[in-house]
Amino acid sequence: MLKKILIVLAVLIAGILIAACFQPNTFHVERSVAIAAPPDKVLPHINDFHNWGAWDPWAKLDPSMKVTYSGAASGKGAVYEWQGNNQVGEGRMEILDSTPSKVSIQLDFLKPMSARDEATFTLNPSGTSTNVTWAMDGNVPFAGKIFHLFMNMDKMVGSQFDKGLGDLKAASEAPIK
Numbered sequence: 415m416l417k418k419i420l421i422v423l424a425v426l427i428a429g430i431l432i433a434a435c436f437q438p439n440t441f442h443v444e445r446s447v448a449i450a451a452p453p454d455k456v457l458p459h460i461n462d463f464h465n466w467g468a469w470d471p472w473a474k475l476d477p478s479m480k481v482t483y484s485g486a487a488s489g490k491g492a493v494y495e496w497q498g499n500n501q502v503g504e505g506r507m508e509i510l511d512s513t514p515s516k517v518s519i520q521l522d523f524l525k526p527m528s529a530r531d532e533a534t535f536t537l538n539p540s541g542t543s544t545n546v547t548w549a550m551d552g553n554v555p556f557a558g559k560i561f562h563l564f565m566n567m568d569k570m571v572g573s574q575f576d577k578g579l580g581d582l583k584a585a586s587e588a589p590i591k
Contacts, residue, residue: 433563437554441567444549445575451586453514453537453544459585460517460535460546461509462488469581471574475501488512500526507533521550529558546582548575 449456459465463483467473473481479498485491489512497504504525511518516536523529531552538545550571 430563437563439554440551441554442549442551443568443571443575444547445572445579446545446547447579447583448540449544449546449583449586450542451544452542453539456537456544456546456582456586457514457517458488459582460537461492461512463492463494463507463509464488465585466494468585469578471578471581472496472498472502474577475499503527521552527558544586546579548579550575 459469464487473479476498479496479502482495483493484495485493485508488509490509492509494507495505496502503523505521505523507522508520509517510520510532515538516534519533519535521529521531521533523531529552531550533548533550536547536549538547
């Protein structure tokens with residue numbers, strides 16, 4: 415009986431490893447929202463890490479998260495480092511490029527898992543509104559492929575993007591104080 419259980423376990427593990435081999439080497443998560451504000455009113459909320467507290471969904475998961483700012487005050491070269499609970503982990507973001515229509519950010523996750531990804535925010539004017547797209551792209555190592563068999567990255571991260579974009583919309587559409 416024990417031999418049969420071990421054989422079934424070995425076949426199951428082999429099946430998982432083989433299935434992982436067929437997972438993509440990269441991932442892409444993307445969400446969009448229409449904001450009733452011009453791009454120049456939306457951009458400061460994205461381009462300045464000091465403003466992220468109003469809309470960043472991960473900051474809301476750990477209100478006592480330790481945050482450090484360095485580099486440029488905003489735009490290219492601005493750096494945001496965080497240390498938080500198990501839900502937000504630890505990492506670093508740096509704005510690599512910033513134009514009125516796009517902000518590119520390098521994401522270095524340190525904990526709970528190490529990864530380097532890229533986030534982009536694209537701002538497309540549409541009449542008196544701005545269509546904002548938040549995307550994240552990254553490589554998937556073999557261990558990540560196994561993880562992706564059981565966890566849907568698009569749903570997991572995408573739901574946080576949806577929350578963040580909703581709060582970005584509210585912050586951008588709020589009257590100027």
